[in-house]
Amino acid sequence: MKIKTTVLHYTKPTSDVFLTDVTRQTEHLIVDSKMEDGIAIIHTDHQNCCITTMEYEPGSIHDMQEALKKLNPHNGHNGHHEGNSGNGANGNGTHQDVRTTLIGTSITVPFKDNRELLGKWQKVVLVDFDASKEEKRVIVQVIGE
Numbered sequence: 630m631k632i633k634t635t636v637l638h639y640t641k642p643t644s645d646v647f648l649t650d651v652t653r654q655t656e657h658l659i660v661d662s663k664m665e666d667g668i669a670i671i672h673t674d675h676q677n678c679c680i681t682t683m684e685y686e687p688g689s690i691h692d693m694q695e696a697l698k699k700l701n702p703h704n705g706h707n708g709h710h711e712g713n714s715g716n717g718a719n720g721n722g723t724h725q726d727v728r729t730t731l732i733g734t735s736i737t738v739p740f741k742d743n744r745e746l747l748g749k750w751q752k753v754v755l756v757d758f759d760a761s762k763e764e765k766r767v768i769v770q771v772i773g774e
Contacts, residue, residue, distance in 0.1 A: 630774060633662045637767040641757050646694045650685045651767055652745070652752045658769050659740050667773015669745065672735040674766055677725040677759035679732035685752035693756075697728055725758035732756060740773065 635658050641647040651671070659669055671680050683689055738753065739746045747753070755767055 630667075630772065631662070631664055632770060632772050633658070633664075634768065634770045637769065639755060639757075639765045639767065641759075641762055641765070643762075646697055647757045648685070648690050648693060649755045649757070650752045651680075651755050652685075652747070654767075655738070655753050655769055656745050659745060659771055660743055662771045662773070663743075664740075664771060664773035665743055666741050667739070667771065669738045669740060670735060670768075670770040670772070671738060671753055672768045672770070673755060674734070674768060675757075675759065677729055677757070678765050679729050679734060679756040679758075680736050680767070681732050681754055681756060682736060682738075682747065682751045683754050684750040685754055697756075697758075700728070700731070725760075728756075728758050740771075 637651065637654055639649055639651075641649070655669055655671055673680050683693065736753070745753075755765070757765055759765070
């Protein structure tokens with residue numbers, strides 16, 4: 630069994646909820662690995678980012694952004710920051726932390742014959758809730774034969 634780990638870097642152009650399709654980059658890493666069969670673990674190590682799969686087109690992107698805003702709005706009434714001296718002690722990031730917890734920071738995508746096994750419309754998507762435009766990392770670990 631072989632393992633190859635690569636770190637990708639992304640910077641978002643806006644401070645709003647931002648979604649980025651990373652499918653092409655993850656597929657290139659699988660192809661470049663020369664492994665035929667296995668899995669790719671796709672993970673982000675930023676506390677206010679997620680990795681998921683979805684249909685990546687303007688309508689779906691808008692729907693996802695609106696659903697996340699409704700599900701956990703940034704209204705300043707989050708309890709996470711009360712008595713917490715960690716990151717988010719000012720309450721600015723608490724709604725982002727909840728969103729990240731709900732979606733998750735990692736997915737596993739199987740591959741066969743050196744190609745990702747995704748549905749016809751499925752894309753691997755980085756979802757960035759962070760208010761800052763700081764660089765985010767996506768770690769891709771390809772494991773296989």
